Amino acid sequence: MRCTRCEGLMVVEDCLDYKGNKDEFWIKAMRCIACGNILDPMIAQHRTHGPAEIVSINRKPNRRAPRTPVARLSA
Template sequence: MHCRRCDNLMFPIGLQDWGGGHPPYDVEAWRCFACGDIVDQLIAENRNRNSADREDYRRQGARRRANAIGLLR
């Protein structure tokens, strides 16, 4: 896999949430050797959203997004 920022190689890592949030297990991600950019599945999905999806997400507002996250707990 190649980095979108600097086009160098990336290596797999396991991310951990030490704050006790979700998910409670390691998340698989990729980290760039050169610039340190980290990409996991959620970051990749957000970067691949089209402009209409981004606008709908923005219009929902921060309170709706925070409530959606709160329901997972």
């Protein structure tokens, strides 16, 4: 398999997944030996389906302070 970033050689590597399922701490991932790009099943799924919408609950929109006018300097 070839790397999608640099076309380098991808090798199988065992990776420790701390936030995965409780039953699966070790996952098989592909790592590029040239650039270090890692591709695991979760990364592949996110790239296939696109980013999920982030839903925020009870979050107020960012409000900027009113801008004060800047005096023009005469030359």
